[in-house]
Amino acid sequence: MSKHLLELNELKTHFQTERGRVTAIDGISLYVDTGEVLAVVGESGCGKSVTAQSILRLFEEGGITTYEGEIAFEGENLLDMSMSKMRRIRGNDISMIFQDPLSSLNPVYTIGNQIVESLVLHQKLSKEKAYEKAIEMLKLTGIPAPEKRVHEYPHELSGGMRQRVMIAMALACQPKLLIADEPTTALDVTIQAQILDLMIELKEEFNMGVMFITHDLGVVAQYCTRVVVMYLGEVVEEAEVTQLFSSPQHPYTKGLMKSIPQLEGDRTKKLHIVEGTVPSLEDVPVGCRFAARCSYADDKCLAERPILESCATNQKVRCWHYRKITEKEGRFNGATNA
Numbered sequence: 001m002s003k004h005l006l007e008l009n010e011l012k013t014h015f016q017t018e019r020g021r022v023t024a025i026d027g028i029s030l031y032v033d034t035g036e037v038l039a040v041v042g043e044s045g046c047g048k049s050v051t052a053q054s055i056l057r058l059f060e061e062g063g064i065t066t067y068e069g070e071i072a073f074e075g076e077n078l079l080d081m082s083m084s085k086m087r088r089i090r091g092n093d094i095s096m097i098f099q100d101p102l103s104s105l106n107p108v109y110t111i112g113n114q115i116v117e118s119l120v121l122h123q124k125l126s127k128e129k130a131y132e133k134a135i136e137m138l139k140l141t142g143i144p145a146p147e148k149r150v151h152e153y154p155h156e157l158s159g160g161m162r163q164r165v166m167i168a169m170a171l172a173c174q175p176k177l178l179i180a181d182e183p184t185t186a187l188d189v190t191i192q193a194q195i196l197d198l199m200i201e202l203k204e205e206f207n208m209g210v211m212f213i214t215h216d217l218g219v220v221a222q223y224c225t226r227v228v229v230m231y232l233g234e235v236v237e238e239a240e241v242t243q244l245f246s247s248p249q250h251p252y253t254k255g256l257m258k259s260i261p262q263l264e265g266d267r268t269k270k271l272h273i274v275e276g277t278v279p280s281l282e283d284v285p286v287g288c289r290f291a292a293r294c295s296y297a298d299d300k301c302l303a304e305r306p307i308l309e310s311c312a313t314n315q316k317v318r319c320w321h322y323r324k325i326t327e328k329e330g331r332f333n334g335a336t337n338a
């Protein structure tokens with residue numbers, strides 16, 4: 001039995017499309033422990049959201065979407081669970097917050113009603129008790145005058161307040177795992193920091209595990225414990241956050257790190273960019289998926305898919321030549337203006 005709160009083992013998610021079957025998630029293994037914040041990073045389209053939604057089995061199943069592998073939550077494989085049991089897990093044991101709260105909140109119900117509905121459904125509270133709890137949750141997420149706000153509709157709130165409501169809803173049933181899919185991307189920077197601080201504070205209070213999907217490596221450095229780097233449906237590197245920033249091993253991770261703006265050094269030089277784009281799911285390379293964008297790629301990289309191997313304690317990398325590359329490039333010095 002898994003000792004982790006959540007453990008994905010070789011998870012695959014296939015979609016049947018008009019142009020045939022594509023594999024958006026191709027053998028992902030990762031874990032989240034209680035009390036930690038796992039960051040999942042990678043460029044747009046690499047499969048972060050599909051991973052998150054697969055955990056909750058949010059895709060329509062039967063022919064259109066098929067899963068393989070294992071999603072162990074507290075040791076039970078969610079892929080073997082009946083849909084009715086899965087519905088009880090969603091919102092109750094595992095909650096999710098999305099980027100755009102407006103598309104997740106129902107515009108015709110007050111925010112109070114929406115939190116109450118989830119509490120009545122999952123926690124079997126009476127309506128009266130659920131209202132009290134809804135107000136308590138809104139207060140906990142820093143919403144001023146919660147007794148008044150509880151009667152308001154989503155469009156009456158600012159973006160930051162709506163995201164606080166989403167957090168209140170997500171945490172009302174005290175889940176063990178929170179999946180946050182770019183929860184602050186749509187907010188301005190000061191509000192982003194408030195929401196992230198709030199999430200971390202509540203993680204401590206409720207003793208949850210958090211899976212945090214983000215593009216923002218600054219956020220990873222500040223708020224996360226471990227990190228998984230994804231590229232075209234697979235994990236290319238996994239490490240503790242401090243390791244990833246001091247000693248990234250995969251050429252893709254190194255590229256991401258170098259593209260973080262630095263205040264020191266010559267600021268007139270151009271910022272590093274990872275040249276090229278992520279290949280399409282209909283055209284997945286047989287060998288290393290990053291090879292077309294990697295200056296170190298050779299025939300082996302084009303022909304054979306690298307395995308995810310351990311390169312240090314708590315660090316794994318999927319690259320045939322990581323040792324050679326790191327030796328050649330020397331110690332990583334953070335973002336350069338290369």
Ligand SMILES: Nc1ncnc2c1ncn2[C@@H]1O[C@H](COP(=O)(O)OP(=O)(O)OP(=O)(O)O)[C@@H](O)[C@H]1O
Pocket residue numbers: 015017022024042043044045046047048049050051281
């Ligand atoms: N229902 C679906 N049917 C077919 N393909 C899909 C479906 N949902 C997602 N995909 C494809 O799966 C791949 C991964 O998408 P995903 O949304 O997980 O990327 P992401 O890393 O979250 O990107 P972003 O940061 O832009 O949200 C993309 O190529 C996307 O087009």
